[in-house]
Amino acid sequence: MSEVKFSKDHEWILPDGDEATVGITKHATEMLGDIVFAELPDKGSNVEKDGTAGVVESTKAASDVYTPVSGEVLDINQIIVDDPSKINEDPEGSAWFFKLKMKDVSELESLMNKDEYDKFAKENAS
Amino acid sequence: MEIKKTSLNKLHQENKAKFVEFAGYEMPIQYSKGIVEEHKLTRSHSGIFDVSHMGQLFIYGDKTLTEDLEKIFPLNLKNLNINSSKYTFLMNEDAGIYDDLIITKLDEGYLIILNAACKDNDYKILSNLLENKYKMNLDDKRSLIAIQGPKSVEILDSIINGVSELSFMIGNWFEYENQKIFVTRSGYTGEDGFEISIINDLAEEFTRKLMDSGAQLVGLGARDTLRLEAGLCLYGHELGVDKTPIEANLKWAISKDRIVNGGFIGSDKIMRQISEGTKQIRVGIKPEGRLIAREKTKIFNETELVIGEITSGTFGPSVSGPVAMGYVEKEFSKKDTKVFLEVRGKKYPANICGLPFYKKSYVKGAIK
Numbered sequence: 001m002s003e004v005k006f007s008k009d010h011e012w013i014l015p016d017g018d019e020a021t022v023g024i025t026k027h028a029t030e031m032l033g034d035i036v037f038a039e040l041p042d043k044g045s046n047v048e049k050d051g052t053a054g055v056v057e058s059t060k061a062a063s064d065v066y067t068p069v070s071g072e073v074l075d076i077n078q079i080i081v082d083d084p085s086k087i088n089e090d091p092e093g094s095a096w097f098f099k100l101k102m103k104d105v106s107e108l109e110s111l112m113n114k115d116e117y118d119k120f121a122k123e124n125a126s
Numbered sequence: 127m128e129i130k131k132t133s134l135n136k137l138h139q140e141n142k143a144k145f146v147e148f149a150g151y152e153m154p155i156q157y158s159k160g161i162v163e164e165h166k167l168t169r170s171h172s173g174i175f176d177v178s179h180m181g182q183l184f185i186y187g188d189k190t191l192t193e194d195l196e197k198i199f200p201l202n203l204k205n206l207n208i209n210s211s212k213y214t215f216l217m218n219e220d221a222g223i224y225d226d227l228i229i230t231k232l233d234e235g236y237l238i239i240l241n242a243a244c245k246d247n248d249y250k251i252l253s254n255l256l257e258n259k260y261k262m263n264l265d266d267k268r269s270l271i272a273i274q275g276p277k278s279v280e281i282l283d284s285i286i287n288g289v290s291e292l293s294f295m296i297g298n299w300f301e302y303e304n305q306k307i308f309v310t311r312s313g314y315t316g317e318d319g320f321e322i323s324i325i326n327d328l329a330e331e332f333t334r335k336l337m338d339s340g341a342q343l344v345g346l347g348a349r350d351t352l353r354l355e356a357g358l359c360l361y362g363h364e365l366g367v368d369k370t371p372i373e374a375n376l377k378w379a380i381s382k383d384r385i386v387n388g389g390f391i392g393s394d395k396i397m398r399q400i401s402e403g404t405k406q407i408r409v410g411i412k413p414e415g416r417l418i419a420r421e422k423t424k425i426f427n428e429t430e431l432v433i434g435e436i437t438s439g440t441f442g443p444s445v446s447g448p449v450a451m452g453y454v455e456k457e458f459s460k461k462d463t464k465v466f467l468e469v470r471g472k473k474y475p476a477n478i479c480g481l482p483f484y485k486k487s488y489v490k491g492a493i494k
Contacts, residue, residue: 033347034162036441037418037448055470057418059161059351059441084416085162 005108006117007068009050012092018105019074022067023096024056024087027121033058035087040076040098047073047100049107054097056087069107071100132178133269133329141343148346149242151179156345164348165443168315169484172277173344174336178269181245182323183252186235187260195236198255199229200371200390202381206231211295211310213379215371216248221392221399222367223374224251226359230297230310235260237308239270239321241361255391269329273341274319274352281339282309282320285332289320303328315349316356316486354449355442357410357481363421363437364408364451372399373453375408406434407459410481411450411467413439417474418448419467425454426466426473433458433465442483449483450476 004014010028014021029035037057047053047067054065076098080086087095102108112120130151138145143154154176156164167173185191192203199214206212211230215223225244230237240248249264256262273282283290286300289309297310305325313319324332337343350360359365365374370392377385377400384390388397413419423436434454442449450467458465461480466473 033156034160036162037416057441059347059443060155062418062420081416088160 003113005068005111005113006120007050007066007111008120009066009068010121011066011068011097013068013108013111015102015105015108018102020069020071020100020102021096022053022098022100024065024091025117025121026091027125029088029091031125032056032063033060035084037062038080038084038087038097040081041067041073043073043076045073046103047071056084065097067098067100068111069100070103072103073098074101075099130179132176133326134176134178134271134333137330137333138176138343143343143345146346149179151242153179154343154345155347157343159342161345161347161351162443164342164344165351167342168275168317168344168348168352169444170275172273172275172281172336172341173315173348174333174341175272175274175344175346175349176269176333177272177321178329179242180270181238181240181242181248182265182268182270183238183240183245183249184232184235184263184265185238185252185256185260186262188235191235191256191260194256194259195229196384197389198252198391200380200384200393200396201229202383203229203231208233209297211297211312215365215376215379216251217371217390217392218367219392219395221370221372221395223361223365223369223371224248224367226361226365228310228312237323244361267326268323269326271322271324271329271333271336272313272315272319273322273336274313274315274317274344275341276318277340278317278319281336281341282322284339285335292320294318302332307332314356314358315352316358316482316484317352318486350438351440351443354438354440354451355444355482355484357451357483359408359451360438369453370395370399370404372396373404373407403456406453406455408437408451408453409459410479410483411436411439411452411465411476412479412483413448413450413467413474413476415474416441416448417467417469417476419450419469419474419476423450423452424468425452425476426468427458428464428466430466430473436467444484451481454478 053067292311425434436452439450
């Protein structure tokens with residue numbers, strides 16, 4: 001299970017055993033525009049699948065960031081808090097949001113794979 | 127109602143504009159570069175803004191028109207020179223603001239630039255007040271293009287010789303392709319620049335010429351961050367019928383003799399507010415850290431009482447941080463007063479500050 005998965009809220013998640021790294025997709029950053037503010041969950045906090053786990057703001061508006069699976073926040077990426085423009089530069093790589101210890105690995109099954117997500121994003125582009 | 131398009135719509139599309147509906151028009155919020163870069167290139171070089179959705183109202187008349195307009199606007203129009211412009215307001219009897227506008231005296235009357243969302247209502251109000259005595263033309267055959275930023279004077283002068291001689295808030299008629307265009311040295315970004323009123327048929331090719339000379343298209347998104355950094359009000363946010371020019375801290379825009387003598391619509395309230403003060407006033411607000419407080423964010427004092435509300439808030443690319451404006455109760459309006467902003471259920475510290483957030487250094491080459 002190390003295939004990257006995607007949520008309908010435009011987050012990506014890369015599992016590694018029972019841990020996972022979460023971020024927002026390139027498509028999401030393109031819809032948001034220039035990101036100028038990022039707020040992440042507290043380290044050690046518990047987040048619930050599809051619940052709010054942060055906020056990003058562009059010059060235009062604020063958007064919630066959701067977690068695609070439940071778990072405990074192990075680590076957050078302070079770099080994107082200090083310089084949110086990094087999120088536009090490399091959203092699906094170095095600009096990850098947080099790392100989780102997953103509560104229930106089977107929650108991953110409901111998520112989309114890359115092809116499914118690309119299709120979904122194309123249909124929902126606005 | 128069908129969405130309206132400006133004469134530059136094709137050009138916007140060609141340049142990969144993201145469109146939004148604004149006051150019934152399909153307008154570019156940004157192009158492929160994005161708001162931050164468009165903002166910065168306006169401050170460092172030259173940005174082109176399609177503001178053709180705004181109203182261009184020509185009113186034709188002579189001395190009696192000037193007298194009648196002085197009964198409406200808080201300006202000394204008799205002493206205004208031909209081709210000079212003033213920022214002012216159309217108000218109701220209670221000094222509530224129907225619109226904020228730029229009025230320019232012409233040989234044959236006046237040109238008034240109105241906000242897009244207000245222009246039809248303004249036209250009705252003005253034609254009633256003027257009792258249909260004068261010929262009025264809310265001209266939709268002309269586009270309005272703004273070019274803003276330090277290189278704009280050089281770029282525009284290379285196409286329309288002589289514009290560099292205009293002073294701030296002064297305009298004139300120029301010839302372009304055998305057509306009359308009206309150019310004023312003005313804008314709404316805090317930068318040196320011009321606004322050009324040009325017939326629709328020439329608008330696109332004229333804009334292409336500006337682009338060929340190095341200016342770049344900039345969307346309404348950056349126009350908003352630019353005006354907010356410059357501390358300028360936006361109708362529907364800082365200004366509305368529930369606000370007066372005194373509350374909006376715009377007393378400077380009212381001619382001094384009119385403050386003393388009154389005689390314009392809303393003058394009683396204005397004179398009373400000047401002598402007695404207002405309950406609330408517009409201020410600049412600087413959140414600490416990177417937090418962005420948007421419109422309608424509640425403002426609290428240190429004892430957790432609500433003392434006001436944000437009217438505009440965003441990230442200011444040139445100040446590299448969040449910026450906001452809003453209204454607070456007078457006693458909390460002093461610079462450096464500590465306040466708290468409630469965002470997503472939490473309170474964050476901020477400080478009342480002077481405006482503008484960004485002040486132009488006019489030394490050439492000082493801003494990179």
